[in-house]
Amino acid sequence: MPSPHSHIDGAADEALLDILTGPDPQVVKKTFVRRDEPLDPLLLAAAAASGPHVTRNHYAHDFFPPIMSPQASGSWDWTKYTGQESASKANGTRLTYVSRQAPRRQRLSVDDAEKENEQPQDIDSLKPTDKTPLMKKRRPSLASSLNSDSKPRQKSSSSTETVPAPVISPNSSPLKVKCMARTRIPTPHGPAFLHIYHSDRDQKEHLAIVVDPAQFSETPNEPAIAPPIRSQSLDSIWSDTETEMERITRGAYVGRLTQHSQHASNPLTPHDHPSDDIPAPLIRIHSECFTGETVGSMRCDCGEQLDEAIRQISQPITIGSGPSRTTIPGRGAVIYLRQEGRGIGLLSKIRAYNLQDMGHDTVTANLMLGHKADERAYDIAGAILRDLGMAGDEEGHLVSEAVRVLTNNPDKVQALEQEGIRVVERVPMIPRSWQKKKAAERKPKLVHMDTQDEVRIVSAATVVGGGDVHGEDLDKYLRTKVLRMGHMLPLWMDDEVQSDI
Numbered sequence: 001m002p003s004p005h006s007h008i009d010g011a012a013d014e015a016l017l018d019i020l021t022g023p024d025p026q027v028v029k030k031t032f033v034r035r036d037e038p039l040d041p042l043l044l045a046a047a048a049a050s051g052p053h054v055t056r057n058h059y060a061h062d063f064f065p066p067i068m069s070p071q072a073s074g075s076w077d078w079t080k081y082t083g084q085e086s087a088s089k090a091n092g093t094r095l096t097y098v099s100r101q102a103p104r105r106q107r108l109s110v111d112d113a114e115k116e117n118e119q120p121q122d123i124d125s126l127k128p129t130d131k132t133p134l135m136k137k138r139r140p141s142l143a144s145s146l147n148s149d150s151k152p153r154q155k156s157s158s159s160t161e162t163v164p165a166p167v168i169s170p171n172s173s174p175l176k177v178k179c180m181a182r183t184r185i186p187t188p189h190g191p192a193f194l195h196i197y198h199s200d201r202d203q204k205e206h207l208a209i210v211v212d213p214a215q216f217s218e219t220p221n222e223p224a225i226a227p228p229i230r231s232q233s234l235d236s237i238w239s240d241t242e243t244e245m246e247r248i249t250r251g252a253y254v255g256r257l258t259q260h261s262q263h264a265s266n267p268l269t270p271h272d273h274p275s276d277d278i279p280a281p282l283i284r285i286h287s288e289c290f291t292g293e294t295v296g297s298m299r300c301d302c303g304e305q306l307d308e309a310i311r312q313i314s315q316p317i318t319i320g321s322g323p324s325r326t327t328i329p330g331r332g333a334v335i336y337l338r339q340e341g342r343g344i345g346l347l348s349k350i351r352a353y354n355l356q357d358m359g360h361d362t363v364t365a366n367l368m369l370g371h372k373a374d375e376r377a378y379d380i381a382g383a384i385l386r387d388l389g390m391a392g393d394e395e396g397h398l399v400s401e402a403v404r405v406l407t408n409n410p411d412k413v414q415a416l417e418q419e420g421i422r423v424v425e426r427v428p429m430i431p432r433s434w435q436k437k438k439a440a441e442r443k444p445k446l447v448h449m450d451t452q453d454e455v456r457i458v459s460a461a462t463v464v465g466g467g468d469v470h471g472e473d474l475d476k477y478l479r480t481k482v483l484r485m486g487h488m489l490p491l492w493m494d495d496e497v498q499s500d501i
């Protein structure tokens with residue numbers, strides 16, 4: 001016989017069952033697929049975390065200013081971590097969304113005012129034959145004016161930032177560099193001298209890869225056809241007690257260093273201006289790219305560019321005509337600056353890559369992380385070139401050679417001129433994959449990449465002496481450089497890619 005309380009017990013049992021098993025799973029309703037663009041999670045977060053003063057036009061934003069600031073990023077030192085961020089959480093203070101960029105209206109009005117005062121400069125109009133010294137009164141270096149370039153340049157180099165960005169170095173004394181050591185490096189393109197430079201502005205070891213094989217002459221004391229590219233700071237005598245062997249060990253030697261041949265160099269006296277027949281040395285200012293140069297990433301063409309620069313600089317040069325026609329070894333240098341990720345550091349570059357995978361281009365990705373599109377400076381490169389005898393002296397007199405610069409980046413040419421380097425020619429760097437217009441012409445080589453159902457052969461591109469890089473990622477990267485960063489490069493992509501633009 002059922003108990004009089006059976007219905008009550010049944011309800012209690014059901015409630016108990018609900019507690020033990022949880023509620024019925026929700027039935028997912030089928031809805032229409034959204035047809036508008038997916039919302040950018042960063043912008044949504046921005047809107048949620050800030051007031052109406054932050055709009056979608058506030059690009060220079062981030063949630064972690066102490067970590068993400070350009071100064072801190074890349075050199076983030078966890079020993080300096082104070083735990084403030086977590087402390088603020090514990091106190092209930094939430095991290096706020098920070099915009100370090102002035103309202104768009106304000107920025108545009110400053111841009112307009114600047115454009116009115118601006119004199120257009122056409123660097124392509126530099127004539128290689130113009131031998132008149134162009135040494136100008138030295139202007140402030142790029143590092144000191146770095147604050148003024150935080151907006152992506154859209155075909156024009158005029159951009160001004162109204163909110164002060166971090167100052168790299170408040171030091172106004174002339175920048176000093178010193179070549180600490182030099183050694184011979186055999187490369188697939190021929191021998192080079194690797195120079196290690198220290199500066200009084202940062203703790204990094206910048207490099208100069210000097211190509212000047214004439215310095216291996218068996219008779220090093222005979223005058224060479226072209227002036228040797230040598231470091232004045234390396235060749236100088238560092239102290240009264242420094243021995244000849246110490247000088248040779250740090251690289252201050254002439255000729256080929258062997259077990260039997262060890263000749264210390266003389267402190268360099270400024271050499272004569274070279275004959276007009278000899279073309280100015282070919283140089284490249286290159287910025288560090290761990291992913292492209294060491295790992296072999298094909299997201300960018302940095303490794304290929306480094307290889308191509310050393311190759312082009314090493315090409316023999318024919319001078320003179322008729323019976324006096326002769327060939328001399330190629331000469332020049334790659335100045336390798338430790339400014340990874342266009343100056344934002346490897347950590348931020350890796351984060352930027354993830355934003356790029358989510359559909360943003362390389363410029364926007366930098367801006368979304370609170371960086372500028374390009375945070376590099378070239379004052380150290382200028383000082384290294386001066387030390388290698390490729391610029392005027394402190395008074396601005398032309399004591400040495402002009403240069404030809406391998407680059408597509410107008411900022412580099414302008415920065416070198418500001419540093420007192422006389423640039424007589426810009427030599428474009430055409431991506432190898434763009435030179436071979438048809439994909440079929442690309443000859444893959446060396447590396448086999450196994451995937452589950454196919455074996456693809458890709459090119460071992462980015463080591464010095466390797467092939468060319470190519471692919472969808474690279475095409476996007478190069479297109480952004482041309483269309484958003486003003487790089488002076490015709491869009492020589494495959495026909496099918498070009499038609500998409």
Ligand SMILES: Nc1nc2c(ncn2[C@@H]2O[C@H](COP(=O)(O)OP(=O)(O)OP(=O)(O)O)[C@@H](O)[C@H]2O)c(=O)[nH]1
Pocket residue numbers: 285286287288289290299300302305339340341342343344349352353362366406407408409412429477481487
């Ligand atoms: N932030 C960021 N940096 C990148 C990316 N891809 C490459 N880089 C960096 O860009 C820099 C490449 O600079 P350079 O090789 O000097 O060349 P460039 O300024 O593009 O100009 P060119 O002289 O014409 O080659 C290196 O520091 C790379 O690490 C990217 O997607 N994002």
